[in-house]
Amino acid sequence: MPEFLLEVGTEELPALDAPVLAAALARTLEQGLEEARLPFQGTEVYWTPRRLAVLVRGVPERQEDLVEEVRGPAVVVGLDADGNPTEAALGFLRKYGASPGDLVRKKVGDKEYLFLRVRTPGRPTGEVLAELVPRAIRALPCRKTMRWDSSGISFLRPIRWLVCLLGGEVLPVKLGSLEAGRVTRGHRFFGPKEVELASPADYVEALRSARVVVDPDERAGMIREAAAQVEAEHGVRALWTEELLGIIVGSLEWPAPVLGEFPAEFLDLPAPVIAAVLHEEGKFVPFARDGEPAPVFLGFRDGKEDERGYVRQGYERVVKARLRDARFFFENDLKRPLAERVPDLRGVVYEARLGTMWDKVQRIREICARLSRYLWAEAADREEFGKLLDRAAFLCKADLTTEMVKEFPELEGVMGGIYARRSGEPEEVARAIEEHLLPRTRADELPETELGTALSLADKLDTVTGAIMIGEVPTGSRDPYGIRRAANAMISLVLRKGLVVDLFDVIDAVAEFYPRLPEGRGPEEVKSFLIERLRYILRDDHRIPHDVVEAVLAVPRGDFSGLLERARALASLRGEASLAEVAQLFERLRNITGDHTETSFDPELFQQEEERELWRAYLRAEGHVRRALEGRDYVGALKALLPLGEPIHRYFERVFVMVEDEGIRRNRLSFLRALLSLFLEIGDLSRLTT
Amino acid sequence: MRSGEKRVRTFQDLVLALHEYWRDRGCVIFEPYDVEKGAGTFNPATFFGCLGPDPWRVAYVEPSRRPTDGRYGENPIRLRLHHQYQVILKPPPPDIQDLYLGSLEYVGIDLREHDVKFSEDDWESPTLGAWGVGWQVWLDEMEITQFTYFQQMGGIDLDPVSVELTYGLERIALFLQGVESAFELRWSEDVKYGEIWHEKERQFSIYNFEQADVERIRRMFELAEAEARACLEAGLVFPAYDHTLHCSHLFNVLDARGAISVAERESYIARIRELARACAQNYLKLLEERRARVLA
Numbered sequence: 001m002p003e004f005l006l007e008v009g010t011e012e013l014p015a016l017d018a019p020v021l022a023a024a025l026a027r028t029l030e031q032g033l034e035e036a037r038l039p040f041q042g043t044e045v046y047w048t049p050r051r052l053a054v055l056v057r058g059v060p061e062r063q064e065d066l067v068e069e070v071r072g073p074a075v076v077v078g079l080d081a082d083g084n085p086t087e088a089a090l091g092f093l094r095k096y097g098a099s100p101g102d103l104v105r106k107k108v109g110d111k112e113y114l115f116l117r118v119r120t121p122g123r124p125t126g127e128v129l130a131e132l133v134p135r136a137i138r139a140l141p142c143r144k145t146m147r148w149d150s151s152g153i154s155f156l157r158p159i160r161w162l163v164c165l166l167g168g169e170v171l172p173v174k175l176g177s178l179e180a181g182r183v184t185r186g187h188r189f190f191g192p193k194e195v196e197l198a199s200p201a202d203y204v205e206a207l208r209s210a211r212v213v214v215d216p217d218e219r220a221g222m223i224r225e226a227a228a229q230v231e232a233e234h235g236v237r238a239l240w241t242e243e244l245l246g247i248i249v250g251s252l253e254w255p256a257p258v259l260g261e262f263p264a265e266f267l268d269l270p271a272p273v274i275a276a277v278l279h280e281e282g283k284f285v286p287f288a289r290d291g292e293p294a295p296v297f298l299g300f301r302d303g304k305e306d307e308r309g310y311v312r313q314g315y316e317r318v319v320k321a322r323l324r325d326a327r328f329f330f331e332n333d334l335k336r337p338l339a340e341r342v343p344d345l346r347g348v349v350y351e352a353r354l355g356t357m358w359d360k361v362q363r364i365r366e367i368c369a370r371l372s373r374y375l376w377a378e379a380a381d382r383e384e385f386g387k388l389l390d391r392a393a394f395l396c397k398a399d400l401t402t403e404m405v406k407e408f409p410e411l412e413g414v415m416g417g418i419y420a421r422r423s424g425e426p427e428e429v430a431r432a433i434e435e436h437l438l439p440r441t442r443a444d445e446l447p448e449t450e451l452g453t454a455l456s457l458a459d460k461l462d463t464v465t466g467a468i469m470i471g472e473v474p475t476g477s478r479d480p481y482g483i484r485r486a487a488n489a490m491i492s493l494v495l496r497k498g499l500v501v502d503l504f505d506v507i508d509a510v511a512e513f514y515p516r517l518p519e520g521r522g523p524e525e526v527k528s529f530l531i532e533r534l535r536y537i538l539r540d541d542h543r544i545p546h547d548v549v550e551a552v553l554a555v556p557r558g559d560f561s562g563l564l565e566r567a568r569a570l571a572s573l574r575g576e577a578s579l580a581e582v583a584q585l586f587e588r589l590r591n592i593t594g595d596h597t598e599t600s601f602d603p604e605l606f607q608q609e610e611e612r613e614l615w616r617a618y619l620r621a622e623g624h625v626r627r628a629l630e631g632r633d634y635v636g637a638l639k640a641l642l643p644l645g646e647p648i649h650r651y652f653e654r655v656f657v658m659v660e661d662e663g664i665r666r667n668r669l670s671f672l673r674a675l676l677s678l679f680l681e682i683g684d685l686s687r688l689t690t
Numbered sequence: 691m692r693s694g695e696k697r698v699r700t701f702q703d704l705v706l707a708l709h710e711y712w713r714d715r716g717c718v719i720f721e722p723y724d725v726e727k728g729a730g731t732f733n734p735a736t737f738f739g740c741l742g743p744d745p746w747r748v749a750y751v752e753p754s755r756r757p758t759d760g761r762y763g764e765n766p767i768r769l770r771l772h773h774q775y776q777v778i779l780k781p782p783p784p785d786i787q788d789l790y791l792g793s794l795e796y797v798g799i800d801l802r803e804h805d806v807k808f809s810e811d812d813w814e815s816p817t818l819g820a821w822g823v824g825w826q827v828w829l830d831e832m833e834i835t836q837f838t839y840f841q842q843m844g845g846i847d848l849d850p851v852s853v854e855l856t857y858g859l860e861r862i863a864l865f866l867q868g869v870e871s872a873f874e875l876r877w878s879e880d881v882k883y884g885e886i887w888h889e890k891e892r893q894f895s896i897y898n899f900e901q902a903d904v905e906r907i908r909r910m911f912e913l914a915e916a917e918a919r920a921c922l923e924a925g926l927v928f929p930a931y932d933h934t935l936h937c938s939h940l941f942n943v944l945d946a947r948g949a950i951s952v953a954e955r956e957s958y959i960a961r962i963r964e965l966a967r968a969c970a971q972n973y974l975k976l977l978e979e980r981r982a983r984v985l986a
Contacts, residue, residue, distance in 0.1 A: 011787055012825060014810035049808075144812065146823040146839055147851050149781060157823070158839070160784060188791075189801050251807060258805075284831075299831060301805040311805045314830025314865075321766065321870060352951035480956065 002167030005200030007053040009161035015250025021140050022047035026054045028136040036128045037063045046214035048253040063122030072114040130171045151176030168199045186210025187253050190303040212253040220249045226257035236287035236294040247283050248300055255300045260315045264295045266323040270418050276408045277322045329403035337423035341398040353470045357397045363513050365393045367458040370509050374501040375454050392432035392455050413437040442492040460490035468526045469514040487533040494560045504558025531556045547689040554684030566682055569634035581645040587686040593673045601670040610654045614647040698798045700876040701863045708775050711796045712749035720750035725932050726939040729754050730776030739778055740843045740852040742977050746780045757946030760895035763888045766871035770894050775857035781850035805830050813838045817938050817962040819845035834861045844970020898946040911940040918965045927972040934965040
C-alpha cells in the first residue's frame, strides 16, 4: 500500500506556531481520510520554520465501494394492481440505472416501500486526497492571517510551494496560484535550492542530505545534546526554560551549536540581568556554575558549524555590547539608594485620572494596611509584619525610575529587590519587592513569602479597582489597562494560596482613595467585575461544574477562598439524593418567603407538630452549620443542612403558611426566612441541576 | 575575506550599493522626504505608494527621528536619529526573500559565513492606521532589517499588498566595518559618522528630554492638526499629509518630554490616525477621479 506525503512550504513561520499548525494539518487529514473510508496505518508529522509536512503510511489504493439501501416510493404508489412498476417507480429506477428486478420491498414503520441496493464504486485515493488537501490547508487554525498575493489565499506566512505525492505520483492539487509537485527545497544557505522527491518514503533522508532535519524531536535532541556537552566540558548547568527550547527548535532547520564566552568582569552583574541580556539578544542559553552565572552561553546557528568563528565573534560582540550597557545602567542606578528614588515617582504618570506612580504607591500602602488585618492576623509579630509590609509597599515601584528597568522592563520588581538589598533594606522587604509582580497570569508562579503575597495582592487590587472606578471596564476584546489579566492573576493568587481575606471589605475601605468621576463606577462594580472573573476561573481552572458555580456565586462574598471551598463541598456531594431533595425544596422555600426579610420568629406561636419538628431540626442544624462555617468546613456545614430536607418536606405537606391570621403568617414566614438564610450560607441551591 | 569588503568600505558606499542593487531591480530611487518623521514608512512614497492598485517599486534613505531613543550621543548604537534604507515592492515578487538576501550579499555580507534568521515580528503603526506581518532579520543575532508584508495602510485593506524592507543602515555598517560604535563609522573615507552627527545627537537629546516647551509644542500640535484638517477640506491631500507628519513628530517630542499620560497617549494617537485615514481615503478618491497614476 502506498504512502502519502503532503508538504506545505512556507516562508519562516513563527517559532511557536509551526508545531501547532503541523499537528492540526495531520489531524484534519486523518479525519478526512477516515470520513472517506480510507483506513491508513499511521501518520508522521514533521515541521521546520519553512515547512509543515504529514506522511501517511499504508493508504489503500482506493475507497471501499459503498453499498447503501435507498428508499423509493411506497409500494402502493410504486406498483400497480398487477405488481408492475408505475411511472414513479420507473423514474426511481432510472435515477440509479437499475432494472425492475433489483427492487426490494421493505417495511418502514407500518408502511411498505420499494428499496434499491445502490453500490457507489470507491474512488481512487488520489482523487479523494486531491480534494481533501486544499480544504485541509485552508482550514488550518492561524492566530493571525495575512495575504501575500492576490490569489485570495491567506495564512500565517506566505505559502511558497507544495509537495503532494501518493506513492510515486504527484497529485493534481492547486492552492491559489500554486500547483503541487514533487520538488521541495533544501536549507536556505547550505542545501540545494530544489530537491526532487521520488516518493514519500524519501522525504526525511532527502531533506537531511539537503541540510534540513524535518523531525522536531530530533532537532530538540541535537540542541539538548549540544548543551549537555557544554555542561560536561565546562562543569556548568544549562538554564533552560521550555519556551527557550521551543523557540530554538522552532527557528532552525539544522541546529548547529555556537559556544560563546563573555568576559568574566561582567559576572558581578546580578544573575537575572545576565539572563535577561542573553534571552533578549537572540535566544542564547545561559549557564550557571554552582548556582552562579557562568561566563559562557550557547547560541545556535542555522545549517552549519561555524568553522571560521565569524558567527561566534558576532554573537560575542552583541552580548558584550549589551552586558556593557547593562553594567552602565546598574552602576548608575546604584548611585542612589532605592528609597531616595521614591519621590521621583511623582514624575511618572500612572494614569491621568489616577495620578502618578507615587499616588499608586500611596494607595497600595492603604490597601496593605487593611490586608495586614486579615492576613496572618494570628501571628504574634503582627505589628512587625505590618511595618515591613508598609516599607515594601513604599519601595515597590521605585525601580521604575531606574535605567535598568527602563531598558529591560521584564526585570521590574526583580531589580527593585536587588537594589533594595544593596540599599540596606531588610531582606524580607527586598524579597517582597522582588516577588510582588507574581503571579503575572493565572498560571504563573506564586510569591513564596507572606509579605510578597500581600504586596502582590495589594498592587493588583489597586490596578483593578482604579481602572474600574474611572470607568475603564473592559469590553469585548478591548482591555487597554490589562484589567482582566490583573484580576485573574489576583484571584488566582487568593485561591491558590487559600488566602482568607474579605476583598469586598477591603474595597469598601479604600474606595475613598479613588477619584469619583461622572463616567466612573463605584465599589459595587469593582466587586461584580471580580465575581465575573471568579466565575470564569472556578469553571476553567478549578473545573467546578457550571451549576455549582452559579449556586455559590448567587450569594456573592468577598472571601473568594471560602467561595471556592463552598463550591468544592457542593461538587463533592453533588450526586447525593439528599442534596437533590434539599435543592428542590429550596426553590419552594424562596418562593413562599418572597420579599419577606424578617428572620426573628417566636416558637411559641407554632401550632402544628410539623412546625415544631422542623424547628427542632433547624436548631440542631444551625449550631452545626455555624460551627462548621467558623472552621471553614463547608462539607460539614452542607452535611448538617441535608437532614433538613425531610422535615421541610413534611412541613410543606401539612402546614399552610399563608393563613388569614397575620401574626401567625408573619411568624411562619420569618421562620422559613431564617431557614433559607441558613442555606444561603452555602449558596443558592436551586441553581443545581441534579 | 568577504567578497564585497573592498567595495563597501564606508557608510555612503553602503547607501550607494543598495541604490544600485534596487535600481537594477526596477525601483524608483527616491529621496528622503524633507519633513521630520519617525520612520521611512511615513514617507509619502510608502504611505501613498502602498495604496491603490498600481504596481510600485521604490527605494530611498530615510533619516528617522525618534526623540525617545536619544542618549545624548553617549550610547554607541542607540540614536535619536538613525538612517533607514527603505524599499517598497508592490506587489511583492514570490522570491522576495531571496531578493532581499541577495542585497545583503551585494553589499558584502557572506551569508555562508554568518547566521541569518527571520524572526517573527508583526509590525504595527497605530498612528498611521497600518499593520503588517513579517520578521526582524537578525545577522549573527544583531537586528538589521524589518521585513513586513503590509496588510493595511491608513485603515485601508491593501490589494495588492506591498512588502516593506527597512534596513538599519548604522547596524549594517557597524557589521561591515567591524566597529562597535556608530560614531566610529567611516561615513566617507575621510569623515567619521560622529563628526557629522555626534553634536546633533547631544543637542537634540537635551532639547527633547529637557528643553522643549511642552505648552508651545502642544500648541504647535494643535495648529498642525488644524492646518491638516483645513487642507483636507480643500481637497489638498499632500499638504494635509505633511501636516499629519508634523503632528506625528510633535507627539513624539511630547512623549520624550514625558508630557503624555497613558490616557492622553491613546487620544493623541487616535487624532493622528484620523488624519492619516482621511489622507488615505482622499488619495484613493483622487486616483479614481483622475483615472491616472498620481504617484506618491
